[in-house]
Amino acid sequence: MTKLTKLNIAGNDITTSLVAKIFPNPSIEIISSPETRISNLTFADNSTLTGQNTICTYIASSDCGDTDLEKAEVQQWLTLSNRFESDPEGLKLLQSHLETRTWMIGNKMSLTDVTVYVRMIPIVKSWRGEDRLNNNHIVRWFDFIQHQAEICENDLAKQLEKIQIDLNAAKGKKKQDLQKTKVRSTVNNQELQPSKMEATEQQADVGKSGGAKKEKKQKEKKSKEPAKTQELIITPGMIDLRVGHIVKVEKHPDADSLYVETIDVGEAELRTVVSGLVKHIPIEQMQGRKVVLVCNLKPAAMRGVKSYAMVLCASNSDGKVEVIDPPASSKLGDRAVFEGFEDEIPEPVLNPKKKIWETIQPDFTSTDSRAVAWKDSEGKMKLLLVNGERCHAQSLVGADIK
Structure with a gap:
């Protein structure tokens, strides 16, 4: 022996x-x-x-x-x-x-x-x-x-x-102040738009006394403005998809079916994300894994905890759910983009009234090789890529991706 x-x-x-x-x-x-x-x-x-x-x-x-x-x-x-x-x-x-x-x-x-x-x-x-x-x-x-x-x-x-x-x-005061400045700038820019519209309306009122010609021009200008909103072309490039890393996950204190995850997306501040995955994926499989996040949905409170992103998952009609895997070589904060939309800049925050996510998401699916893709109006599959490499479901084919 x-x-x-x-x-x-x-x-x-x-x-x-x-x-x-x-x-x-x-x-x-x-x-x-x-x-x-x-x-x-x-x-x-x-x-x-x-x-x-x-x-x-x-x-x-x-x-x-x-x-x-x-x-x-x-x-x-x-x-x-x-x-x-x-x-x-x-x-x-x-x-x-x-x-x-x-x-x-x-x-x-x-x-x-x-x-x-x-x-x-x-x-x-x-x-x-x-x-x-x-x-x-x-x-x-x-x-x-x-x-x-x-x-x-x-x-x-x-x-x-x-x-x-x-x-x-774990973030520097300088970065925190910079973020606050950016938020203020964004808000201020959004608030300027109604002011411009009010000024235009006041000018139109003045134009009435100046003659029918000015009034007609102002009406024509105002009638054209709503048309721009109606002509909005919704594309998957508007969705901000990024690679994140789950650094911590725990059960929601007030909801048995929800996880509360702390996710690093390479930003100055970690994101809190709430996911209804408790019944589908064991907590040990969530901890420490890389994920693809939808980062520009409007933050929403879920049973008292505000969620600042959504973990992209695949599911089928049998109720099976899998977390989408980014490429092994991907890094925190890397963008995931659909083929043909690499140069498009995502919306800062998806406006719920424009139904951008609701319009695009139903055409997200997984191919025969489990690659995540978006099916365009001609039925062509546009693969979801991170630095040229595919994102995958673990086993599901033809899955609903959301």
């Missing part, structure tokens, strides 16, 4: 303990002892390995990246994270690295996420106000990792201090 490699974990080595729990290796026998001062691996021939990075890499060898580049990145971050507390430049690299990433390496939890997370606990705990704002991508990633089932449901969770983080506060 082959002798197992023995892992002797030091009593204070929470990093190695957590790695061994999350990435179990059947060839390793784990021995935890308060008396052990330095964690070590002892092999059948009595040779040993020491050093936290070396041991963790051996334990989780199958979760250290799929390519040579990813494996090199794993070693880079294991080395850098040991110095984060005394190396501000290393933290700047981490902030930049996580700007467009959900996981440290690849598309799933790896050794790097676990080790860097544990080493970042005292640092994130010490951050206040400005520090959290300046390291918003690290804070968003950290909160995402600490809520993963592998972490929070682990029997070592009591030794890992969960840090309270308000993701909606």
Whole structure:
């Protein structure tokens, strides 16, 4: 019988303990002892390995990246994270690295996420106000990792201090003020239009005393203005579709069928989105995934919680529902556009009175290859693309997309 490699974990080595729990290796026998001062691996021939990075890499060898580049990145971050507390430049690299990433390496939890997370606990705990704002991508990633089932449901969770983080506060005052300025500008621009119309009407009244000719011209001008609204051509390019990442999801406090998601769309502020998906998709399948969002629907309160977007989903007549997947290579905030409408600028907010969404959405569907598409008036399929790559339903063909 082959002798197992023995892992002797030091009593204070929470990093190695957590790695061994999350990435179990059947060839390793784990021995935890308060008396052990330095964690070590002892092999059948009595040779040993020491050093936290070396041991963790051996334990989780199958979760250290799929390519040579990813494996090199794993070693880079294991080395850098040991110095984060005394190396501000290393933290700047981490902030930049996580700007467009959900996981440290690849598309799933790896050794790097676990080790860097544990080493970042005292640092994130010490951050206040400005520090959290300046390291918003690290804070968003950290909160995402600490809520993963592998972490929070682990029997070592009591030794890992969960840090309270308000993701909606992770934005700079400068960006917040800029957003407020933009909102005011938009509102003011909208309010100017009725004023112009009132001025036109007053001029028309004056024109009556000036003669029938002026009056006729004013009436002709006013009669033409409503025609512009009637000539509005509704296209799928008016819909603002973007890639987002669900950083947090929980049950609605007052509605059993609703999820409340916190979604990062690459903006200064995270979006709160309410979705009626509880009966269709398990919460663990919602957490951490990329989605396609309809970002310019008018915000609406759903059982007391205001929703600022909608998660795009596919459904069929049997009641099956699937979340639409953007391309794996897509990044937060990337636009999803239908073929032929790449250059069209979406509406800032869809006006409910114009019925833009209600006109376009019924022709959203999934093709035989599960690609999301819009069927135009001639029956041609216009695929939904992100940087030239298709968005897909997971299994549904000919589905209703909304």
